[in-house]
Amino acid sequence: MQVEDPVPGGRAASQIPCCVPEERAKATRLVLCEIPSWREDNTLMVDQGGKGEMCCGPLEARSFLDGRYTMGSVSPKGQKSLIEKVLNRGICVKCGACVGICPYFSYWDGQVTALDICHAETWRCLQYCPRADYEATSLEGDTGGNEQTMGEYREIWAARAADRDVYDQGQYGGVVSSLLIFAMERNFIDAAVVTDSGNDGFSPGGRLAKSPAEILECAGSRYSASASLAVLNRAVDRGEDRLGVVGLPCQMQALERMARSNGGPKKTTEQVKLRIGLFCTWALDYRALRAFLEREGIEGRVRKYDIPPPPAETFMLLTDDGWRHIPLEEIRNLVQEGCTLCTDMTAEWADISIGTVEGRTNWNTVIIRTENGAKLFRQAVAEGAIKIENLPGENLDHLKEAALSKRRRAEAILKNEPES
């Protein structure tokens, strides 16, 4: 039986403790060819006794490998801790930071799954996870000196894309897509980790966009998490460099934790040249959303989602039959459990953070946080790619209130205290 490297560019198979027992492979008539050859869609390619390829998802793969599926001998500080304290507690927020760095974690059908036990001493999964309490990479209490509101920042603007196509296809003002395209065209980045709608139009997944057209194909917001950092991990593993990453605040936290981590063969964040964070109050659990939409009779492709700012209180979906409006109250229980512990609304660890402007949703609020972000944004404005205006004081006040209220809600839960 030939067993090869499960992760392109990773360790040799002989060093990996999860090889499938030969008798089991024979009994199931599944012969692992270049195993596991993880494909972009997270399926595992195997060969059916020389009859050609087939794919199976991580759950099937796990049962295929299940002879070794026991946590008994694993270090309590490594993978075991992540499984017990994050995955088994149901507080994983599907950022994807633990997926694609090793053969042991996979993202499939909206779930992060541990495929087998890991004996490595690097514990990168634990170091990167925004929901883990690993001290050395913890961001707790370190919010750039402005922890009461929304992190450290240099400038704040209302902005929109100048290009009509980008503006039309963007979720609000199209500034995220516009900045990515500008960064690619001016050689700040070679490619960008973004999130698309999935093959069926509503199962979001990460994508490495290598052209402005691909960036634009991924414009718009999908309100469930996509584990898109797995795409970053795999891209870095393949040797891709000069990457931009768009992600939710928890994903920006994971990037910062990667930067603070030690023990990995490569420092993933050295290849990341631009971090664009999205504002976020919560994200929906993908499986729960899918079941809800099925119950509502929404089965076709969802072309666009929107959650207009208060007081709208509605979740809007553009389907083949037009817009559907669902009261927010009906989807609140679909929010990921781990989001209730999230203190960051404005992506405090990004170079540039972007959300909507309340009351003027065809514009974006843009928070410039780092010198890197400021340099790109100033150039994009100077060359006419982005239009800017001053953000009205009352919008800034509302944003600070919303960010503070999210932080307080989460802190109350974290301290196990009743909400004030």
Ligand SMILES: Cc1cc2nc3c(=O)[nH]c(=O)nc-3n(C[C@H](O)[C@H](O)[C@H](O)COP(=O)(O)OP(=O)(O)OC[C@H]3O[C@@H](n4cnc5c(N)ncnc54)[C@H](O)[C@@H]3O)c2cc1C
């Ligand atoms: C789950 C979620 C919750 C949000 N909550 C708020 C909020 O409470 N308040 C607020 O002001 N704004 C929120 N936003 C951000 C807002 O929806 C817009 O993404 C943001 O204003 C940028 O607009 P744009 O027109 O510049 O985006 P575009 O130019 O259309 O670009 C959007 C980018 O978002 C990426 N993206 C789409 N879905 C996801 C996803 N699930 N995970 C990671 N990246 C994704 C795409 O890859 C694309 O690059 C949220 C976004 C998401 C995905």
Ligand code: SF4
């Ligand atoms: S939150 Fe992210 S890093 Fe943590 S277990 Fe989930 S996907 Fe992995």
Ligand code: SF4
């Ligand atoms: S609320 Fe926090 S944890 Fe949940 S998706 Fe948004 S940023 Fe991530």
